[in-house]
Amino acid sequence: MLWNLxxxxxxxxxxxxxxxxxxxxxxxxxxxxxKNWLTEEDFVxxxxxxxxxxxxxAINASIYIGRKLAGLPGAIVATLGxxxxxxxxxxxxxxxxxxxxxSPLVIDFFKGVRPAIAGLILVAGLKIGHDSLISKLSKALxxxxxxxxxxxxxxxxxxxxxxxxSGALLGLGGKKL
Amino acid sequence: MIFNLFxxxxxxxxxxxxxxxxxxxxxxxxxxxxxxxLTSAEFLDIIATAEMTPGPISINTATFVGYKLAGFWGSxxxxxxxxxxxxxxxxxxxVVLEKIHDLPAAQNGIKGMRPAVTAMIITAALSLxxxxxxxxxxxxxxxxxxxxSWRELLNPIIVLFASGLISLLYGxx
Numbered sequence: 001m002l003w004n005l006x007x008x009x010x011x012x013x014x015x016x017x018x019x020x021x022x023x024x025x026x027x028x029x030x031x032x033x034x035k036n037w038l039t040e041e042d043f044v045x046x047x048x049x050x051x052x053x054x055x056x057x058a059i060n061a062s063i064y065i066g067r068k069l070a071g072l073p074g075a076i077v078a079t080l081g082x083x084x085x086x087x088x089x090x091x092x093x094x095x096x097x098x099x100x101x102x103s104p105l106v107i108d109f110f111k112g113v114r115p116a117i118a119g120l121i122l123v124a125g126l127k128i129g130h131d132s133l134i135s136k137l138s139k140a141l142x143x144x145x146x147x148x149x150x151x152x153x154x155x156x157x158x159x160x161x162x163x164x165x166s167g168a169l170l171g172l173g174g175k176k177l
Numbered sequence: 178m179i180f181n182l183f184x185x186x187x188x189x190x191x192x193x194x195x196x197x198x199x200x201x202x203x204x205x206x207x208x209x210x211x212x213x214x215l216t217s218a219e220f221l222d223i224i225a226t227a228e229m230t231p232g233p234i235s236i237n238t239a240t241f242v243g244y245k246l247a248g249f250w251g252s253x254x255x256x257x258x259x260x261x262x263x264x265x266x267x268x269x270x271x272v273v274l275e276k277i278h279d280l281p282a283a284q285n286g287i288k289g290m291r292p293a294v295t296a297m298i299i300t301a302a303l304s305l306x307x308x309x310x311x312x313x314x315x316x317x318x319x320x321x322x323x324x325x326s327w328r329e330l331l332n333p334i335i336v337l338f339a340s341g342l343i344s345l346l347y348g349x350x
């Protein structure tokens with residue numbers, strides 16, 4: 001069971017491009033449809049629980065699945081399985097890139113990649129805002145936090161905590177975010 | 178250095194909600210602003226590489242930054258650090274986590290984090306963008322990326338490769 005779990009997590013980690021949210025459907029295919037280790041309902045519960053847990057979504061999902069299937073050893077094996085492909089691939093790239101980074105072709109390549117990744121980060125932020133800020137109150141909060149982050153350089157951890165506290169307090173006061 | 182790397186990444190791992198790109202503002206603040214471990218350009222190269230390779234962006238970024246700063250053991254420390262808070266929460270404090278999950282205050286708290294995450298990511302992008310736009314071509318790439326990916330016309334990985342190739346050809350001719 002542990003070995004099987006390890007290999008399944010390894011497959012998810014090694015063949016899914018595009019980060020956490022792209023990995024969830026692949027996990028669903030393997031763990032729910034192919035292996036029948038989880039029901040659809042378990043999977044929905046898992047995704048919901050993972051949202052309130054800090055960290056990478058896909059890794060958190062595999063820790064949860066591992067623990068559910070085989071306790072603490074399962075959680076360890078699942079974590080290792082899903083992190084290992086990333087670790088090895090990046091390790092190989094990082095150690096070889098260091099050497100050929102001096103090459104003018106690679107330097108020119110990355111000069112063009114940088115504005116693209118900056119654009120992608122901006123769009124990621126705009127999309128999260130567009131999809132998740134529905135009420136006027138949450139939009140107002142985003143503007144306030146943006147002001148604090150951009151002009152006063154407030155630490156992201158403080159902003160996250162301020163967001164959580166204001167969300168909880170507004171909820172207690174009967175306001176919907 | 179190794180231990181400091183581990184602690185820094187554990188702190189980042191403990192305060193990332195929403196996955197993936199929501200880790201970028203924390204990396205940016207801790208690794209570039211606070212410690213000056215990397216330049217903005219090096220950081221952008223690493224995120225781009227993390228996006229173009231399989232696996233979660235945050236794990237890939239942690240492994241790469243750790244390697245760049247302290248070799249093999251640096252990458253081990255950074256990767257362990259970023260995973261550890263979630264590991265403890267999900268595998269050891271499961272009961273507590275499930276209790277918290279059922280509280281309405283926790284659900285509202287998560288909703289309250291979304292405006293903060295939105296603001297943080299946009300701010301990080303705005304602070305990184307000027308350092309990536311040095312030529313007129315870069316500005317074109319930046320604007321084209323925003324348009325193409327906002328309307329989801331092209332996969333981000335293709336956008337990154339294409340931008341790199343265009344810039345490579347531009348450098349050749």
